[in-house]
Amino acid sequence: MNALTQTWVRVGTLSDIPQRGARCVKNGDMSIAIFRTADDQVFALEDKCPHRNGPLSQGIVHDGCVTCPLHNWVISLETGAAQGADEGQTLSFPVRLDGDVIVLNLGVSK
Amino acid sequence: MTEKQKLVVIGNGMAPGRMLEHLFETAPDAYDVTIFNAEPRVNYDRIMLSPVLSGEKSFEDIIIHGDGWYIEHGVMLYKGHKVVEIDREAKTVRSEHGEVAAYDKLVIATGSAPFIIPVPGHKLPGVLTYRDLDDVDAMLVAAQSRGKAVVIGGGLLGLEAAAGLKERGMDVTVIHLMPSLMERQLDPAAGYLLEQELESRGIKVITKASTKQILGDSRVEGIELEDGTIIPATLVVMAVGIRPSAALAKDAGLSVNRGIVVSDHMQTSDPDIYSVGECVEVNGNVYGLVAPLYQMAEVAASHLAGDAGKRFVETSTATKLKVTGINLYSVGDFAEAEDREEIVLRDAAAGVYKRLVLKDNKILGVVLYGDTADGAWFFDHLKKKTDISEMRESLIFGQAYQGGSPMDPMAAVAALPDDAEICGCNGVCKGKITGAITSKGLTGLDEVRAHTKASASCGTCTGLVEQLLALTLGDAYNPAAVTPMCGCTELGHDDVRRLIKAKELKTIPAVMQELEWKTSCGCAKCRPALNYYLVCDWPDEYADDYQSRFINERVHANIQKDGTYSVVPRMWGGMTNSKELRAIADVVDKFDIPAVKCTGGMRIDMLGIKKEDLPAVWADLGKAGFVSGQAYAKGLRTVKTCVGTDWCRFGTQDSTGLGIKLEKFMWGSWTPAKLKLAVSGCPRNCAEATCKDIGVICVDSGYEIHFAGAAGLDIKGTEILGHVKTEDEVMEHVVALAQMYREQGRYLERIYKWAKRVGLDEIRRQIMDEPEKRKSYYDRFVFSQKFAQVDPWSERVSGKDKHEFNPMATLSLEAAE
Numbered sequence: 001m002n003a004l005t006q007t008w009v010r011v012g013t014l015s016d017i018p019q020r021g022a023r024c025v026k027n028g029d030m031s032i033a034i035f036r037t038a039d040d041q042v043f044a045l046e047d048k049c050p051h052r053n054g055p056l057s058q059g060i061v062h063d064g065c066v067t068c069p070l071h072n073w074v075i076s077l078e079t080g081a082a083q084g085a086d087e088g089q090t091l092s093f094p095v096r097l098d099g100d101v102i103v104l105n106l107g108v109s110k
Numbered sequence: 111m112t113e114k115q116k117l118v119v120i121g122n123g124m125a126p127g128r129m130l131e132h133l134f135e136t137a138p139d140a141y142d143v144t145i146f147n148a149e150p151r152v153n154y155d156r157i158m159l160s161p162v163l164s165g166e167k168s169f170e171d172i173i174i175h176g177d178g179w180y181i182e183h184g185v186m187l188y189k190g191h192k193v194v195e196i197d198r199e200a201k202t203v204r205s206e207h208g209e210v211a212a213y214d215k216l217v218i219a220t221g222s223a224p225f226i227i228p229v230p231g232h233k234l235p236g237v238l239t240y241r242d243l244d245d246v247d248a249m250l251v252a253a254q255s256r257g258k259a260v261v262i263g264g265g266l267l268g269l270e271a272a273a274g275l276k277e278r279g280m281d282v283t284v285i286h287l288m289p290s291l292m293e294r295q296l297d298p299a300a301g302y303l304l305e306q307e308l309e310s311r312g313i314k315v316i317t318k319a320s321t322k323q324i325l326g327d328s329r330v331e332g333i334e335l336e337d338g339t340i341i342p343a344t345l346v347v348m349a350v351g352i353r354p355s356a357a358l359a360k361d362a363g364l365s366v367n368r369g370i371v372v373s374d375h376m377q378t379s380d381p382d383i384y385s386v387g388e389c390v391e392v393n394g395n396v397y398g399l400v401a402p403l404y405q406m407a408e409v410a411a412s413h414l415a416g417d418a419g420k421r422f423v424e425t426s427t428a429t430k431l432k433v434t435g436i437n438l439y440s441v442g443d444f445a446e447a448e449d450r451e452e453i454v455l456r457d458a459a460a461g462v463y464k465r466l467v468l469k470d471n472k473i474l475g476v477v478l479y480g481d482t483a484d485g486a487w488f489f490d491h492l493k494k495k496t497d498i499s500e501m502r503e504s505l506i507f508g509q510a511y512q513g514g515s516p517m518d519p520m521a522a523v524a525a526l527p528d529d530a531e532i533c534g535c536n537g538v539c540k541g542k543i544t545g546a547i548t549s550k551g552l553t554g555l556d557e558v559r560a561h562t563k564a565s566a567s568c569g570t571c572t573g574l575v576e577q578l579l580a581l582t583l584g585d586a587y588n589p590a591a592v593t594p595m596c597g598c599t600e601l602g603h604d605d606v607r608r609l610i611k612a613k614e615l616k617t618i619p620a621v622m623q624e625l626e627w628k629t630s631c632g633c634a635k636c637r638p639a640l641n642y643y644l645v646c647d648w649p650d651e652y653a654d655d656y657q658s659r660f661i662n663e664r665v666h667a668n669i670q671k672d673g674t675y676s677v678v679p680r681m682w683g684g685m686t687n688s689k690e691l692r693a694i695a696d697v698v699d700k701f702d703i704p705a706v707k708c709t710g711g712m713r714i715d716m717l718g719i720k721k722e723d724l725p726a727v728w729a730d731l732g733k734a735g736f737v738s739g740q741a742y743a744k745g746l747r748t749v750k751t752c753v754g755t756d757w758c759r760f761g762t763q764d765s766t767g768l769g770i771k772l773e774k775f776m777w778g779s780w781t782p783a784k785l786k787l788a789v790s791g792c793p794r795n796c797a798e799a800t801c802k803d804i805g806v807i808c809v810d811s812g813y814e815i816h817f818a819g820a821a822g823l824d825i826k827g828t829e830i831l832g833h834v835k836t837e838d839e840v841m842e843h844v845v846a847l848a849q850m851y852r853e854q855g856r857y858l859e860r861i862y863k864w865a866k867r868v869g870l871d872e873i874r875r876q877i878m879d880e881p882e883k884r885k886s887y888y889d890r891f892v893f894s895q896k897f898a899q900v901d902p903w904s905e906r907v908s909g910k911d912k913h914e915f916n917p918m919a920t921l922s923l924e925a926a927e
Binding site: 024034059070085 | 176177178557631632656662665920
């Protein structure tokens with residue numbers, strides 16, 4: 001066995017999330033926002049803007065980005081990086097679709 | 111890796127802020143940084159306080175480093191901590207709150223303090239200085255009275271304060287000791303022109319005037335001059351100069367003259383202690399303008415990073431006055447002397463005055479008034495000591511006249527060399543700007559500001575930066591064109607609204623397709639705007655797109671900074687009763703709501719509610735008859751009322767009843783920006799109707815309808831729409847006005863801005879004088895209300911948008927396979 005285990009977890013189905021919207025997954029103290037874009041791609045970011053911890057899941061989703069509801073920072077859904085002249089990065093998690101099922105990778109557990 | 115050294119910075123003004131920027135760029139891992147700031151806030155652009163005072167900018171606009179910047183760089187920032195002691199033996203500093211921090215390197219950036227003339231009465235309440243945001247706030251409060259203000263000091267700062275206070279509606283007099291204004295930066299001729307301009311704006315200027323005393327018992331009532339003149343005033347602003355704040359350094363035994371003495375590496379007499387900013391004395395000089403302070407910051411940063419190559423060199427700095435509409439530029443030495451010559455151009459009709467002081471065919475000093483476009487060009491020749499004998503004949507006419515026929519203004523900028531300084535505040539040269547435009551693909555002024563800082567401080571070089579954009583981008587840049595809605599389209603708001611109607615576009619995808627949006631699904635600026643336009647134009651056909659609404663309108667509550675929400679139920683006209691209050695009390699207890707507050711619109715706000723609890727909170731409120739107060743909406747908010755004829759001995763009409771009628775009729779309607787109403791029962795105006803978006807003042811003979819007031823970022827009394835006789839007429843006129851605004855306003859444009867744009871007379875003509883037009887506006891509003899008046903809370907209590915309020919999943923550790 002490999003000493004490192006990739007932890008993939010089923011968190012819901014695509015239809016749970018509105019298009020151009022997001023829902024949260026609670027993992028202990030951390031809240032992870034799962035985004036669904038207009039073309040049904042899914043992305044997962046920690047629900048915390050790098051600027052002042054605004055809940056990104058509440059923002060407006062457009063193209064590959066979300067705009068934070070607190071101060072309008074624009075964050076890339078894919079990388080979690082702030083766009084434009086702002087600098088900062090939010091944690092991103094691998095997430096994929098298994099048919100209609102959303103599977104989230106919580107990273108490597110030791 | 112070696113242990114990080116500890117760097118402590120005393121002061122959080124512009125110089126240390128810039129120093130840390132350089133330091134983090136060149137040696138990001140060298141220091142753990144701790145800052146003590148006597149002001150209780152983050153770093154902001156002090157030279158932009160004047161636009162904040164005049165209302166052209168808000169405090170948020172002038173923040174240089176927000177809280178995130180300090181977190182990102184691991185900086186410990188003590189806000190509101192004044193350092194009271196430096197212990198050089200132990201290498202520690204101590205704040206007045208007892209916080210002690212050890213340092214390896216220390217930077218003193220205590221800045222300067224305004225000079226206060228010790229005349230009798232200088233300590234009276236109402237005597238202010240002009241130095242930081244607290245001073246601006248105090249002036250804004252004082253300005254609300256619209257009373258009389260006296261500014262002592264006719265220098266740069268004093269005149270900016272005077273113009274700002276005038277802009278805020280005060281009656282302003284400037285007292286200046288010298289014979290002409292800004293005598294350190296202007297010659298008497300330019301000073302005279304400036305004085306004329308200020309007088310024409312209604313600011314009184316008294317020169318050669320010395321203050322004898324400030325009058326008043328418990329607060330300022332006026333000032334008395336040496337010649338016995340008495341000027342009444344409720345506010346006195348002293349802006350007579352600054353002196354370096356060097357006491358802390360002096361107490362620590364450092365060498366101090368006028369300011370803290372430093373080497374040209376910015377080191378004080380203790381090599382582990384540096385100093386930058388207005389508190390510094392270098393080569394016998396102290397500085398107050400931003401450019402040399404930024405140079406100090408750069409020198410100190412590179413020395414701290416281990417590079418001793420940079421040294422502080424004195425350079426001339428150009429001066430500009432940040433008062434909208436006054437163009438003034440001066441640099442260098444323009445005193446008269448035997449071996450100097452001068453070239454002067456006066457154009458009285460155009461209000462232009464230009465003066466160049468020459469010595470040995472080189473430019474020594476420049477004073478420009480009225481037309482300052484060539485300032486940078488003259489300054490460039492001054493710095494380079496160009497021999498101007500070849501172009502002497504036409505020199506004063508500026509760059510455009512060199513080399514034959516007049517060129518277009520753009521050519522002047524094109525001809526500037528790459529190292530010509532465009533932005534004096536931030537020391538940005540032409541090459542850096544054009545380089546950034548090309549390499550980073552910048553297309554607009556805001557982007558250039560974000561990436562290069564050019565024109566991001568005082569803003570006077572904005573025109574030049576725009577010309578550089580035009581020059582570099584060619585036809586792709588057109589500043590005169592309509593401002594596009596956002597980066598997704600070239601079309602402005604008005605074009606989009608017109609095309610939505612003309613092409614009968616009824617969904618957001620249809621708008622984006624037909625109007626050739628550049629992005630696939632818009633952005634957070636255009637989508638909410640489009641959603642509003644479609645809701646407004648096709649109330650029966652358009653399906654509201656909640657994913658294009660801002661979170662507050664999506665969940666019908668107000669998001670707070672910690673991600674919780676606040677809830678405000680409607681209280682019609684501000685009336686309530688024991689049953690409603692009891693229901694609110696029960697909800698607060700049941701959901702453990704941490705804060706309850708009365709709003710400015712006569713309602714009750716419950717703050718700190720968890721998102722998951724919102725539907726249950728609404729369910730309980732709904733049982734008591736409450737509906738959403740829409741305190742989050744770009745739509746009808748409150749209708750404030752007084753008690754009117756029901757109770758008041760002065761009331762002339764039933765203002766409470768009318769207010770409730772208006773609110774019941776108009777609630778639920780979406781508008782371009784928030785819409786707040788008020789109805790006052792008599793001209794004493796207890797409901798404050800004359801600063802609302804729409805206000806009604808009841809009088810014996812009927813009702814006076816007001817509109818276009820503001821009491822937020824801007825303060826503005828209402829305009830009168832007209833006078834009507836009956837309540838029914840009030841309803842028809844107010845509703846028609848609201849509909850006209852709904853149909854023409856740009857998204858997020860408050861009614862007073864819309865009114866200014868389309869013209870008050872036009873609005874009065876359509877609403878007051880054209881009954882048919884008024885009726886059709888009214889009818890369209892009524893039609894729209896059929897679809898809008900649904901209580902969003904009860905909808906959600908019955909299950910709508912359930913997904914908004916619950917997490918999709920809650921993971922436990924066992925979930926891991």
